[in-house]
Amino acid sequence: MEGLVTQIQGLSGTASDVLSLQNLLKQADDSLHAESTRLPPFLDQLDPSKHSLGYLYFLEACTAGPVTREQASSFVLTIARFISSCVAEQIRLAPDKFISVCKRFKDQVLLLEEPLRGVAPMLTAIRKLQLSSEHLTALHPEFLLLCLLSKCYKTALSILEEDIFEVDQPRDLFLYCYYGGMISIGQKQFRKALELLHNVVTAPMSTVNAIAVEAFKKYILVSLIHHGQFPTNLPKYASSGAQRNLKTLCQPYVELASSYSNGKIADLEMYVEANKDKFESDNNLGLVKQAVSSMYKRNIQRLTQTYLTLSLQDIANRVQLNSPKEAEMHVLQMIKDGEIYATINQKDGMVRFLEDPEQYKTCEMIERIDSSIQRLMTVSKKLNVMDELMSCDPLYLAKAGRERQRFDFDDFDNVPQRYNI
Amino acid sequence: MASSSSSGLTFKLHPLVIVNISDHYTRVKSQMNPPPLTSTSATVNGVEPLQQAPRVYGCVIGVQRGRTVEIFNSFELLYDPSTHSLDRPFLEKKQELYKKVFPHFYILGWYSTGSDAQESDMHIHKALMDINESPLYVLLNPTINPAQKDLPVTIYESELHVIDGIPQLIFVRSSYTIETVEAERISVDHVAHLKPSDGGSAATQLAAHLTGIHSAIKMLNSRIRVLHHYLVGMQKGDVPCENSLLRQVSSLLRRLPAIESEKFQDDFLMEYNDTLLITYLAMFTNCSSTMNELVDKFNTAYDRHSRRGGRTAFI
Numbered sequence: 001m002e003g004l005v006t007q008i009q010g011l012s013g014t015a016s017d018v019l020s021l022q023n024l025l026k027q028a029d030d031s032l033h034a035e036s037t038r039l040p041p042f043l044d045q046l047d048p049s050k051h052s053l054g055y056l057y058f059l060e061a062c063t064a065g066p067v068t069r070e071q072a073s074s075f076v077l078t079i080a081r082f083i084s085s086c087v088a089e090q091i092r093l094a095p096d097k098f099i100s101v102c103k104r105f106k107d108q109v110l111l112l113e114e115p116l117r118g119v120a121p122m123l124t125a126i127r128k129l130q131l132s133s134e135h136l137t138a139l140h141p142e143f144l145l146l147c148l149l150s151k152c153y154k155t156a157l158s159i160l161e162e163d164i165f166e167v168d169q170p171r172d173l174f175l176y177c178y179y180g181g182m183i184s185i186g187q188k189q190f191r192k193a194l195e196l197l198h199n200v201v202t203a204p205m206s207t208v209n210a211i212a213v214e215a216f217k218k219y220i221l222v223s224l225i226h227h228g229q230f231p232t233n234l235p236k237y238a239s240s241g242a243q244r245n246l247k248t249l250c251q252p253y254v255e256l257a258s259s260y261s262n263g264k265i266a267d268l269e270m271y272v273e274a275n276k277d278k279f280e281s282d283n284n285l286g287l288v289k290q291a292v293s294s295m296y297k298r299n300i301q302r303l304t305q306t307y308l309t310l311s312l313q314d315i316a317n318r319v320q321l322n323s324p325k326e327a328e329m330h331v332l333q334m335i336k337d338g339e340i341y342a343t344i345n346q347k348d349g350m351v352r353f354l355e356d357p358e359q360y361k362t363c364e365m366i367e368r369i370d371s372s373i374q375r376l377m378t379v380s381k382k383l384n385v386m387d388e389l390m391s392c393d394p395l396y397l398a399k400a401g402r403e404r405q406r407f408d409f410d411d412f413d414n415v416p417q418r419y420n421i
Numbered sequence: 422m423a424s425s426s427s428s429g430l431t432f433k434l435h436p437l438v439i440v441n442i443s444d445h446y447t448r449v450k451s452q453m454n455p456p457p458l459t460s461t462s463a464t465v466n467g468v469e470p471l472q473q474a475p476r477v478y479g480c481v482i483g484v485q486r487g488r489t490v491e492i493f494n495s496f497e498l499l500y501d502p503s504t505h506s507l508d509r510p511f512l513e514k515k516q517e518l519y520k521k522v523f524p525h526f527y528i529l530g531w532y533s534t535g536s537d538a539q540e541s542d543m544h545i546h547k548a549l550m551d552i553n554e555s556p557l558y559v560l561l562n563p564t565i566n567p568a569q570k571d572l573p574v575t576i577y578e579s580e581l582h583v584i585d586g587i588p589q590l591i592f593v594r595s596s597y598t599i600e601t602v603e604a605e606r607i608s609v610d611h612v613a614h615l616k617p618s619d620g621g622s623a624a625t626q627l628a629a630h631l632t633g634i635h636s637a638i639k640m641l642n643s644r645i646r647v648l649h650h651y652l653v654g655m656q657k658g659d660v661p662c663e664n665s666l667l668r669q670v671s672s673l674l675r676r677l678p679a680i681e682s683e684k685f686q687d688d689f690l691m692e693y694n695d696t697l698l699i700t701y702l703a704m705f706t707n708c709s710s711t712m713n714e715l716v717d718k719f720n721t722a723y724d725r726h727s728r729r730g731g732r733t734a735f736i
Contacts, residue, residue: 204723386715400721
């Protein structure tokens with residue numbers, strides 16, 4: 001054991017040394033695990049910032065067994081210190097060990113019921129493990145879970161802003177998008193939540209999994225809140241398993257959506273009351289209530305399409321609100337949120353609906369469009385690369401080729417062409 | 422051999438002449454049998470591939486009014502290596518023909534290709550001196566030099582200089598300007614851009630138009646960068662301060678912007694935004710079509726219960 005420690009201390013200098021150290025450590029791994037109880041004092045001899053790889057192996061062996069509460073708090077401190085001071089290149093050589101250490105860290109933090117302590121170290125861990133900011137690691141969903149439990153949503157938002165292009169494990173993506181959706185709902189950023197939940201629901205899956213079912217329920221509700229409607233069919237890029245099974249598994253929500261589209265608030269509220277316990281058991285009752293209140297907004301927006309001016313009393317009647325005062329409050333809130341453009345004349349209680357005042361003649365608009373075009377260009381390049389990869393995929397070629405044999409030689413039409421403008 | 426001319430004549434060259442000369446040269450060169458591609462075989466033979474740079478000859482014609490000489494057109498002539506002179510009867514016949522069509526045009530001189538004027542050219546030059554007392558020699562350098570910004574055309578005159586006590590005729594370089602008529606500009610433009618003859622589909626026309634604009638803007642950008650670099654150098658003191666140049670730059674800057682009113686800004690920005698939005702829309706469509714194909718392929722490859730049966734039978 002001491003010999004191993006001295007070897008770690010000696011071989012942590014250059015990159016080639018570290019590789020040979022890694023081989024040594026792999027061979028010594030079993031013996032480390034066997035002696036896991038004796039290891040903690042050795043940890044003090046190693047410096048996490050210089051001997052990250054060796055420290056990682058030792059740490060992983062230490063935390064392998066079941067951990068008591070007292071041990072948990074000391075381990076939490078050690079692991080947090082390790083994460084903040086370790087060297088990224090060394091730990092990337094043993095990513096699965098690092099991931100398992102961090103996962104145990106999360107378990108211990110939850111055991112101590114202090115998820116807030118785990119948020120910052122987990123964020124550092126993600127940054128060190130990621131190969132690029134577009135890479136989704138197994139630590140992302142753990143981090144989001146900690147943020148959710150500790151209710152610090154703002155730090156999570158910084159991670160959610162990044163676009164993801166590479167994923168290690170599909171389960172990570174599902175969990176990440178699901179938690180991300182929940183965090184966005186918490187921050188009332190419904191558009192982002194919709195995007196993330198949409199990803200879960202339409203992700204390729206050979207069989208429907210529980211995460212997708214839960215996500216689908218939230219997806220229906222958020223879609224009602226944000227768009228005021230729910231498209232009954234999933235887009236064609238959703239897997240066929242999802243298309244067939246998800247709706248049957250979330251029956252009460254689908255019915256909620258259909259009664260929403262009728263536009264009558266009283267019916268909606270009755271339905272919600274009737275199925276309250278089902279919604280509650282899914283922890284979605286708050287979201288359902290938000291969906292009901294968004295119904296008023298939807299109705300007011302529908303009014304803007306028919307009328308140019310309307311009195312507050314009329315609005316209250318049409319939208320089934322109790323008094324013109326409530327109608328005024330709703331309209332004011334919507335004007336502030338930017339959902340409608342209107343002016344309220346307080347003297348005679350009339351509301352005038354206006355057009356979108358955006359004239360598209362400012363430099364800021366130019367910058368916005370320009371940045372969107374740049375983003376679209378990068379996406380387009382990546383898509384082209386993926387398309388080419390897919391065309392060369394043997395699975396695809398096998399199935400595409402199979403269909404062609406039935407036809408004549410004259411009927412030869414190969415892989416579909418691009419649009420020729 | 423070449424210093425600057427002191428005759429005080431101003432020369433105006435039409436682009437038609439340049440196009441003619443380059444066309445002549447290109448035709449002759451491509452009609453010859455191309456030499457073997459490998460350079461090693463050429464050196465093994467010990468023979469320098471002289472055929473690679475044929476010299477072509479011809480006459481230039483135009484008008485001389487006072488001190489201005491304007492070269493309008495040119496025609497080709499055969500060079501007789503035995504007599505080291507141009508084909509005289511042919512030249513006279515051509516001259517008569519051209520006189521019928523363009524009564525004002527005279528033979529002003531002759532042209533050839535090469536990198537520099539040579540001694541043997543003086544022979545031809547003297548031979549032409551009976552038609553025109555002071556003929557011109559237009560020389561086109563056919564080697565393409567990408568670093569060179571000017572046209573590789575030089576005009577030489579002959580002057581009597583006293584060298585080593587002997588009065589000799591030597592070639593002296595003269596400066597010239599390019600003069601264009603509207604019709605010429607259109608045809609030169611056409612040749613320069615090599616547009617497809619049938620007009621092509623809308624896409625190729627748009628692409629050609631945009632390529633033209635892009636190259637123009639690129640050139641403008643590089644020229645401005647050169648100026649900027651120069652001015653920065655002048656500011657730092659590396660380059661001696663030249664006031665006339667500074668005045669020119671300042672007058673150039675004062676010419677922009679041409680219009681500066683709020684209505685113009687509004688309209689300009691709105692149109693700019695419209696164009697950007699259209700580009701955005703086009704990119705979107707392109708992206709969605711790629712995405713669509715990708716999803717189709719993915720579904721075909723990986724979906725367990727994908728639709729069988731693809732297409733209906735072709736009747």
